[in-house]
Amino acid sequence: TLLGSQAPLGTVLEGLVRYVEGWTDGMLCSVMLVDETGKRLRLCAAPSFPGGYAEAARVVSIAEGEGSCGTAAARKQMVIVDDVETSALWRRYASLAVSFGLRACWSVPVLDDAQRLVGTLALYYTVPRRPSGAEMKFIEFAAQLTAFVIRRHAELAELRNGAARLNAVAGTGIGLWERVATNERRWLDDWCGRLGIDPCDGANFEDRWCAQIHPADISRYRSRQAASTPVAAGPYVIDFRVRTARGGWRWVQERSATAVPDAGGTLTSRIGVCIDIDERKRAEFERSLAAERYRTLARLVRGHVFEARIDLNGRIEFTWADDEFAGIFGCEREELNRRGWQSFVDPRDRGAAVDRLAALGRGETVEIELRVSSASGERRWLRMAAEPLAAATPDGDASVIGMAEDITNRKALVEHMLGAIHGEQRRIGADLHDGLGQVLTGVSLLLRSCQTRALRGEAVAPDQIEHLIELVNGAIETTRGLAYGLAPGTAEYGGLFFALSALAQHYRQSGLPIELAAPGEFTLAIDSATADHLYRIVQEAVTNVVRHANATRVNINVTVSPEALIIDVIDDGSGIPEGRRSGFGLHSMHYRADAIGARISVARLQPRGTRVRVRLKR
Missing domain, CATH: 3.30.450.20 (PAS domain)
Known part of the structure; x- marks a missing residue:
């Protein structure tokens, strides 16, 4: 019952002490255990001690001269004191012990299986005396029994804890x-x-x-x-x-x-x-799938996707971006955050950028076009759009998701096209002034002459009428020519084949041998805008040949199939430089091709020459 008890250790040891005390009349037994400091003994079981003594001797230091128990614990050896009143080990406690009628004390250390000190067991007598040989063995046995009871109690407690953990699981x-x-x-x-x-x-x-x-x-x-x-x-x-x-x-x-x-x-x-x-x-799979969807979407979106947060001071920190985002600024995202995004923005656009950031922080969706300079000094135009997410960060910062698109080429192309439009307007103005304007001036003068003759009652001469008709017909032809120059490929002016033929004829008259190879007067079910874009692409390709290629011959080859219309402009000039894919002319052709769903390819030919191909799916 003692060994299997689930009672607290103090209660179990009290039962052991009473059991030991029953072996000899007039003997008092106690057990002290090492406390949590490892430097003191604390009384755990002494049911027969006088109340006052038990309270006074409750804590003893583990040291030489600290009575029988403190000294036995310090030495890890049995200590026999036959008379506490005369023993040097009891100098501090002798008067106390004697006042309660205790005269002899034999103490033995209690050690665990690893020979670590657990406590002490002591036997007290009311008269001075030394133990016999049999009593010495009895003391050692009692100490071993105490150690076993303490170990067994710990094992049972561990088993009970294990069972509790098992039940909890x-x-x-x-x-x-x-x-x-x-x-x-x-x-x-x-x-x-x-x-x-x-x-x-x-x-x-x-x-x-x-x-x-x-x-x-x-x-x-x-x-x-x-x-x-x-x-x-x-x-x-x-x-x-x-x-x-x-x-x-x-x-x-x-x-x-x-x-x-x-x-x-x-x-x-x-x-x-x-x-x-x-x-x-x-949940991990869903997060991974969502991340992959996000990366895929970022690859498909025109521009570069990013996530950022804006703190309460309006400072933006980019927390995620696709792989190409850093290339815009010429440095890694961490460096961009360290230097501050606004330091890359052109001073002329910083005020607008600050305003847009403030609007983002207020929860508004924003969009802005601005100029930036990369870490290497390269200047770019960006179009940036961002929208705040519903949930703020734990710090209260605004979380945003956005897109940055490099529109440098688009801006240059728009500028180039505006310049071309302005040039065309000036040409039309000059043509109107020098051509149609002069003709109409002649018509006006001739009509005034006819009016004067009529007012004098004279008949208008037939040659004047004939001259007037010639002038009016000339004005009509001049007007038709101006209109043709604005939209040469439309059906009203003969369609794409007629326009390409006229283009070739124009350059032949200028001294450039150019041939058009087409399947007869082909007809296509394409709208006027598509025909005009195709004509302008070919016109730009031929113009580039004249300006840059030093060619002696140009061929415009038109191929029509159920699947596609293909127009090749091939020259025998110096050839486009390897790796060159920029320039206003090329950007203009790509822009027009994108507008009608066509594809442009430019290839350097061997041993010389260049081929520009536009392919329009039917």
């Missing part, structure tokens, strides 16, 4: 198992049943258990098992999917932990756990 997402030397496993609770998994109890556990593991995980699982023996392997952790009774798959984590020895120290089994991690794994 039962019914949760954690399952306990034991794997024995025969490679069989038994479950210590109903974890498998709760998750709808076959526990595979009984013979051939390993094969049956592996048969319900996901095919993508089984090789990894078997490799892990092959690397370990049933009981001697080190701890391991492995995640895998196992089939449920309903035919679905559930993620679990298997952890092998504690090896359990038998009484002789031989490892006989291993204790481990299985944890239900299905929700966590599926």
